[in-house]
Amino acid sequence: MSFVEAIAAKPVQKNRNERKLTIAKALNEAIAQEMRRDKNVFLMGEDIGILGAVWGYTGGLLAEFGEERVRDTPISETAFIGAAVGAANLGMRPIVELMFVDFYGVCMDAIYNLAAKSSYHSAGTFKAPMVLTTAVGGGYSDSTQHSQCLYATFAHLPGMKVVMPSNAYDAKGMMTSAIRDDNPVVFMMHKNLQGMGFLGTIQGAIVDVPEDSYTVPLGKANVARDGKDVTIVGLGMTVHQGLEAAKALEKEGVSAEVVDLRSLAPLDRDTICRSVQKTGRLIVVDDDYLSYGVTAEIIATVTERDIQALKCSPKRIAFPDIPVPFARPMEQHCLPNIQKIVAAARSMM
C-alpha cells in the first residue's frame, strides 16, 4: 500500500487534527511502542541514553525503560555492534546506532560477516534480528568523513535489509517493521530530513503520524507523485528534490512521476519498471557516489526487463566520484539538486 493509499484507507477520526511529527519524533514513538510490546527490544549506542541521541530519536527512553534496556556505550563501534550481533543471535532484538555511516570501517566485520550471514551459517538457528540505525547525507559542510551516504556499499551485500524513510509516516511504520523483522535491518536516517534544528529540515518530511502502532512493509517502493511523461526515482532526500522538480516541470507542461524507493534491499523492481512502462523516460537521482551505485542498479533493472519501454536513454544524477568537499560551493556543486533534475527532464522531452 502506498503512503497515499494508506492515508486514504485510514478510518476517519472525528475531530482528530493532524499531528505532524519530525522523523526523529516518529522513530522515537515506534521504538517506545515496540519496547513496551516486546521486552527483548533494547537500545545501544553512543549518547543514545542521557542525551537522547545526536539524531534526536531516543529522548525519554532511558527514563521509561531504564539503563538495562537503554545502554550508553563507549566509543567503540567494534565492541558494541559486535555485542548487538551476539545478543540478536541469542534471541534479543537490539537497536544499535552507528552514529555516522562513514564510521562503518571499524565494525563492518560484525555487520556483513556476522549479522548478515549467521542465519545462513546455522540453517536459521542463529538469526540476527537487529536494527542498525545510522545517519547519512551531507550538504552542510561536514567534509569527507561525515557526509557520505554509502547506500550501495551496504545494499550490495546480501543478508541484510537496507532501508531509508523520506517522511515521518514511513519512518514510524518502517521502524516498527524493522524491529519485528528477523533479518538484520540497516535503517538509514537522512540528516537533512531527520528534524534536527542544527541541520535544518526539509518541510516535506514532517507529516501527519497516527498515534497507534502500524507497520509500513520493508521492500515496497512508494509512488510519491503520479505522472505520465518521465519517472524520477530517488530515496530519502532526493525524493523531495524530485517532488520539487516535478512541480517546476508541471509549469512547463511536463508530467513527472516520482518513485520513493524506501528500500534498497530488497529493491522493489516491479514498481520502478511499472512506472517506466507508463512514462517511457527514466531519471535516477542519488546523493551517494555515482559509479557502481544505486543509479546503475535501477537503470540495469529497467533495461534488462524491457529496453523497449524506454523512449530515450536514461539519465542519472549522483555525487561525482570524489571525496565530499568541505567548501560549501564545491559540495553544493557536486550534490544533486532540483535544477539538475529539471534540466535532465527537459533534455529528454
Add this chain to the structure above:
Amino acid sequence: MTDIRIPEGLWEADKEGVIVTWLYEDGDTVNQDALLAEVMIEKVQIEINSPAAGRLKIAKAAESTVLPGEVIGVIA
C-alpha cells in the same frame, strides 16, 4: 486567543535564538500540547508546544530571530 510565547529563563535575555521549523502552516488546526515549532539557541534545540487547541496564526516565520518572552504566534 492564546499567545504562543518563547519561554523566559531558558537562555540569557539578551541572546537571540532562531525559529528553525514550524511543523504546521498558518491557519492549521492544532491540538493542545502539539509540537508546533523548534527553536535553536547556540546548539541547543528547544521545542515550543501549543498552549491551547485551535487555529494557528503564525506571527514570526521560520528563520526569524527571537528573544525570550517573545510572542511568535497565537492560537485562536
